[in-house]
Amino acid sequence: MEIRECLPQDCEFYQTIDKDGNLVGEDPGLDEALLKDMFWWMLYGRLADDKAIKLQRQGRLGTYAPSTGQEAAQVGSALAMDRDDWLFPAFRELSSYMIRDLPFENILLYFMGDPRGNIPPAGIKSFPIFVPVSTQVPIAAGFAWAKKLQKEGCAVLCYLGDGGTSEGDFHEGMNFAGVFGAPVVFLVQNNQWAISVSRKRQTASRTIAQKGEAYGFPGIYVDGNDVMAVYIATKRALDAAKKGEGPSLIEAFTYRRLMHTTADDPKRYRTDEEQKDWEDKDPLKRFRLYLKNKGVWTQAWEDDLTLKAQDLIKTSVEKAESIGNLRPEEMFEHIYSEMTPDLKDQLGYLKKALEGKEIEEDAVELKGGFP
Amino acid sequence: MKEMNMAEALNSALLNEMDLDERVLVLGEDVGVNGGVFRITEGLQKRFGPDRVVDTPLAESGIMGFSIGMALAGFRPVAEVQFMGFLWPALDQLSNHASRLRNRTMGRHTVPMVIRTPYGGGIRALEHHAESFESILAHIPGLKVVVPSTPYDAKGLLISSIRDPDPVVFLESTRLYRAYREPVPEDAYTVELGKAKVLREGTDLTLVGWGAMIPKLLKAAELVSKKGTSTEVIDIRSISPYDETTVNASVKRTGRLVVVQEAPRMTGFASEVITRVSEDLLDSMEAPPKRVTGFDIPFPFYKMEHWALPDVDRIVKGMREVLTW
Numbered sequence: 040m041e042i043r044e045c046l047p048q049d050c051e052f053y054q055t056i057d058k059d060g061n062l063v064g065e066d067p068g069l070d071e072a073l074l075k076d077m078f079w080w081m082l083y084g085r086l087a088d089d090k091a092i093k094l095q096r097q098g099r100l101g102t103y104a105p106s107t108g109q110e111a112a113q114v115g116s117a118l119a120m121d122r123d124d125w126l127f128p129a130f131r132e133l134s135s136y137m138i139r140d141l142p143f144e145n146i147l148l149y150f151m152g153d154p155r156g157n158i159p160p161a162g163i164k165s166f167p168i169f170v171p172v173s174t175q176v177p178i179a180a181g182f183a184w185a186k187k188l189q190k191e192g193c194a195v196l197c198y199l200g201d202g203g204t205s206e207g208d209f210h211e212g213m214n215f216a217g218v219f220g221a222p223v224v225f226l227v228q229n230n231q232w233a234i235s236v237s238r239k240r241q242t243a244s245r246t247i248a249q250k251g252e253a254y255g256f257p258g259i260y261v262d263g264n265d266v267m268a269v270y271i272a273t274k275r276a277l278d279a280a281k282k283g284e285g286p287s288l289i290e291a292f293t294y295r296r297l298m299h300t301t302a303d304d305p306k307r308y309r310t311d312e313e314q315k316d317w318e319d320k321d322p323l324k325r326f327r328l329y330l331k332n333k334g335v336w337t338q339a340w341e342d343d344l345t346l347k348a349q350d351l352i353k354t355s356v357e358k359a360e361s362i363g364n365l366r367p368e369e370m371f372e373h374i375y376s377e378m379t380p381d382l383k384d385q386l387g388y389l390k391k392a393l394e395g396k397e398i399e400e401d402a403v404e405l406k407g408g409f410p
Numbered sequence: 411m412k413e414m415n416m417a418e419a420l421n422s423a424l425l426n427e428m429d430l431d432e433r434v435l436v437l438g439e440d441v442g443v444n445g446g447v448f449r450i451t452e453g454l455q456k457r458f459g460p461d462r463v464v465d466t467p468l469a470e471s472g473i474m475g476f477s478i479g480m481a482l483a484g485f486r487p488v489a490e491v492q493f494m495g496f497l498w499p500a501l502d503q504l505s506n507h508a509s510r511l512r513n514r515t516m517g518r519h520t521v522p523m524v525i526r527t528p529y530g531g532g533i534r535a536l537e538h539h540a541e542s543f544e545s546i547l548a549h550i551p552g553l554k555v556v557v558p559s560t561p562y563d564a565k566g567l568l569i570s571s572i573r574d575p576d577p578v579v580f581l582e583s584t585r586l587y588r589a590y591r592e593p594v595p596e597d598a599y600t601v602e603l604g605k606a607k608v609l610r611e612g613t614d615l616t617l618v619g620w621g622a623m624i625p626k627l628l629k630a631a632e633l634v635s636k637k638g639t640s641t642e643v644i645d646i647r648s649i650s651p652y653d654e655t656t657v658n659a660s661v662k663r664t665g666r667l668v669v670v671q672e673a674p675r676m677t678g679f680a681s682e683v684i685t686r687v688s689e690d691l692l693d694s695m696e697a698p699p700k701r702v703t704g705f706d707i708p709f710p711f712y713k714m715e716h717w718a719l720p721d722v723d724r725i726v727k728g729m730r731e732v733l734t735w
Contacts, residue, residue, distance in 0.1 A: 091426050101712060121669060152712030170538045171496055172468055207499060234469050235444035241467050244507035308443045345673045367717050370710050385675070389717060398633065398723040400626075405726065409637035410733040 042262055042292065042320055047245040052292075053272055054262040058320045060328025062228045067267050074335055077118060077266045081110040081323050082341070084134030085141050090352050091133075091150065095301045099360070103150045106133040108296030110262075111322030114138065115269025116291070120196055123187070125212075126165040127197040129172070129178040131228065131295075134196065136351040139165045143355035150365060154192060173203035176212030176225065183216065194280040196273070202233025204250065205241050212357035213288070217254035222280035224273060225288045228263065230295035235308035249289035255318040263291030263324040267329075294320070332400070365395065415725055416586050419594045420450045420526075423568040424488065425479040426460050426598035428500040431486065431677035434572060437464035438473055445513025447492055448528055448587055467476075474503035474525070481523040482511070486572060494529040494581070495538035501546075509552030524571045525579045528620045529557075531673055531719055532585040534712040540584075541709060542673040543618050543677040544620075545682070547579050554578040554603060555649040559624035560706035561592050563647060573698030575605060602649035608660065612642035615666040615729055618683055620646040622669045623720065630725040639733065649679055654686045661687050665696035665734045670720055675703040697735035702728040 040056055045207045049398035055067050088107050094100035106113065117135035120126065126139050132237025136146055136167050148156025149168065162290035179197035203209055204227060210364065216223050227247050231238045244250060257279075261272040269291050294317040297306050305314070312403050330336035371378060371386045378386070397406050414422060425433045442465035445452035455463035459535045466473050472641055478486035491497045497504075508521045525617075531540035547555045556571055558564035564582070571578035609624070610631055612708050624645050631641035642660050646653070648684055661667045667687055669680035680701045687699060704718045709719050 042520050044420075063501050102536055150536075150716075152536075154711045154714075168537075171498075172537060202468035205469040205472065207469065209470050221625075233444075234447065236465050236468065237438045240465060304448070307445070310538075363674070365714055367714075369707070370707055370714050370717060374707050379706075381676070381706055389705070392727060395727075396723050398721075398726060400721055402633065402722065403631075404636055405633040409639055409726070409730060 040316055042264065042371075046292070050246055050260055050262050053268050053269070054261065054265050055267040056265055056325055056329050058405070059326045060332060065367055067271055071335060073118070074330060076269070077114055078326060078330060078336070079324065079344055079389065080114040080118065080134050080138055080354050082267065082344050083351070084114065084137065085323055086345065087137070087347045087352055090356065091147065092297070092301060093199055094356065095150075100147065100150050101152050102175045102300045102302050104184070104300045105297040106131055108317065108321060109228055109230055109293050110134050110267055111266035111326065112226075112263035112291035112293045115195060115266040116226050116289070117274040119270050119273035121193070121277070123191065123193040124164065124277060125182065125193060125195045127175045127182070127195060127199055128166065128168055129175065129198045129203065130168045132199065133199050134304060136165065137162065141165055143352060143384060147355060147359035148362065153362065153365065158196035171343055173199050173208045173212070174198070176203070177215055178212075178331055180212045180216040180219070180221050183221035183286075185218045187222050188332055192281055193222070194277045196277065197225050200233065201227060201231060201238045201241055202231040202236065203227070204247055213250070213254045216286040217256050220283070220285040221285045223229040223288065224276040224280055226273065227288065227290045228293055228294050229290050232295050232299070232305075232309065234299040235374035246290060248288060254282045254287045254288075256288065258288040258290065260290050260292065262295030264320055264325060266322060266326050269342075293322070296321070312348055312370050376397060412596050413591040414561050414594040415588045415591045416558070416561045416564045416582070417448060417588055419565040420582065421452055421454070422569055422596065423513055423565040423572075423598070424454060425457070426647060427569055427572045428454065428462060428649045430598060433484060433486045433494065434488065435462040435464065435480070435485055436488045436490065439466060439468055439492050441490050446490060446550075448584070450526070450582070451490070452726045457672055466619050468571065471503055474500035474508065477523050478503060478508050481521045482519055486522055488526060488572060491525060491527040492526045493541070497527055504553065504577070505550045505581075505663045509550050512576065513552060520575055521577050522575050523577050524568070524615055525577070526582060527579070528580040528584045528587070529581045530583045530585060530687060531709050531715045533623065534715070535584070537711065539657040540715065544581060544649050544705070545673060545677060545679040548679060548682070552576065554651065555581070556603060556623040556647065556665055557581045557583075557649060558587065558619055558643050558647060559583070559595050563607070565594055566599050567603065567647065568600055570600040570603050572585050573600070578603070585622045586725055587637060589625070600650050604648045604653055606653035606656040608642060608656065609645050610641065610643040612640040612664065614640045615733060616642045616644060616657070616660040616664045617668050617670070617725075617729065618644045618646060619670040620649065621672070626720065626725055627724050629672060629722050630729065633722065634726060634729060635658055635691065640728070641729070646683070652682065652686075657683060658667065658676065658687055658690050662691055665694055667699040668702060668725070668728050669699065669701045670717060670725055673705050674706045676706050678703055697732045700728050700732050
């Protein structure tokens with residue numbers, strides 16, 4: 040089934056290629072270097088995602104939220120950002136983080152339960168993962184308005200998901216952005232599933248894009264598995280924001296091909312047929328066919344990219360796994376700019392307890408004396 | 411009787427109450443088709459249908475307000491908030507409405523509902539998935555706050571909470587969900603709210619805790635007993651209303667008190683337990699009371715959670731300080 044056939048009737052929907060990579064209108068004429076870049080990031084994102092899932096299955100990574108199937112929505116939008124634009128992620132934007140210079144090892148560390156993964160490398164214009172759903176939306180609006188007041192001329196790209204549009208913070212953030220004309224683009228990765236709850240149970244609206252209208256700014260409905268369409272739509276929206284035309288909402292219609300997180304089992308709530316059908320609409324596959332028709336893609340080129348990605352991934356895994364132990368101090372040092380007297384006491388107490396540890400949790404005997 | 415873990419016991423409680431009382435319904439994120447992310451509502455939608463086991467949009471304040479509305483109309487909603495860290499947006503509805511509609515209307519309108527939420531650390535969860543802010547909830551007048559530590563209590567307390575005429579926040583330890591099984595009746599039964607339970611009798615020291623800390627308390631008591639110290643272990647079970655009588659009677663006999671909580675130290679519920687004892691029993695005390703608690707930090711990333719959580723070693727050290735004072 041074509042993606043268009045999955046949509047509500049008569050919606051304006053932006054798409055450049057169909058599921059087999061054939062142009063649906065005129066060729067958007069994007070630069071060949073950009074097209075190659077798009078393919079590289081999608082491939083790298085896919086392979087990195089595969090690796091993260093494998094590491095989780097081997098007990099080397101904690102609960103992980105996979106991105107497979109959403110690479111076009113992430114790569115198209117993140118590549119549309121200028122150097123000075125800022126990113127507010129949700130928690131399923133692997134390719135976007137990497138495009139914005141957050142190394143894969145940081146993402147691995149984060150999901151390994153290590154706060155050092157959350158330290159953005161200096162100069163990076165991306166905020167850390169936001170776990171509580173849609174809480175980033177009003178923050179991104181405030182940040183964008185601040186950047187406008189500071190006349191920096193940049194814009195903010197804020198990600199969220201289809202489930203996130205149900206939260207109160209979504210409404211409040213969108214409304215503030217509209218009222219203040221903040222230079223922010225809200226990109227909803229509508230992957231159609233919020234864990235087990237389908238998009239149609241999240242909202243009775245025909246589309247998520249139409250919600251933009253209610254807040255007084257454009258809502259753009261775009262094929263989220265079409266990397267060029269997402270790129271062009273996001274670029275236009277970011278440019279408009281920077282020109283002072285205010286915010287936009289983009290609904291990137293895509294599909295979460297795997298589980299919500301590695302703790303989830305999608306077989307409990309959706310059919311194999313549906314998943315199979317979306318395999319057929321996979322963004323990488325489509326774009327590969329387009330590039331092949333164009334004479335840009337060859338198997339040898341992809342093989343080279345695969346080797347390069349695997350190399351980078353291997354290095355990142357090594358870096359993440361060899362980072363060295365955390366110290367108890369690191370739990371206390373960043374609560375306030377200066378440790379309070381209470382925190383100093385508590386750290387001292389913990390260190391003393393750890394140094395003089397007598398009992399392991401599964402001990403059957405108490406070593407030493409006891410009154 | 412059937413061997414059940416806490417997750418199964420909670421499921422059994424919901425099943426019994428939905429069978430017995432058609433006003434009882436379950437709603438929340440992923441509770442229906444998926445059976446809840448911890449599978450507490452497993453199989454319920456199949457049995458009772460989507461109008462009684464309701465998958466809601468992803469909106470905690472919405473779930474709370476919607477449930478309050480249904481309770482006002484005569485239903486007995488059991489709302490699930492997927493993790494305690496996501497309860498925050500719902501606190502507006504909880505503290506401004508669920509907890510005080512009875513009071514504002516001098517008893518004309520009431521909100522008989524339960525809010526179930528998994529809490530606590532120790533399962534290598536992501537950020538915001540390991541919170542313990544029971545003391546903040548207990549600070550809201552009109553709310554009841556319940557924390558079971560065993561499968562048997564979990565079922566009996568949940569049934570009591572559902573039958574209670576007032577809103578109850580029911581905290582479920584993620585670490586205890588599947589920790590062990592014990593015999594649990596398959597039929598409905600109640601465990602009274604507002605009653606602590608003496609889990610182990612002793613004469614030298616009273617050791618108080620709740621929820622996920624209880625297995626650690628029992629272990630600490632067992633270890634020190636081998637060296638001749640007799641510890642009385644009390645499971646609070648109900649943070650609010652609080653059973654001062656049971657705790658204070660125990661401390662009156664032992665003269666020594668250690669309270670253990672997973673939550674941060676500052677204004678935690680341990681402080682309340684110690685205050686009640688201090689106000690009442692200062693002249694019976696053999697030693698100053700002591701807290702063993704989490705730290706005044708956001709619950710850390712899981713590589714560090716073993717440092718953040720009170721362990722048997724820290725509990726025993728705390729007990730020793732009180733005993734050698």
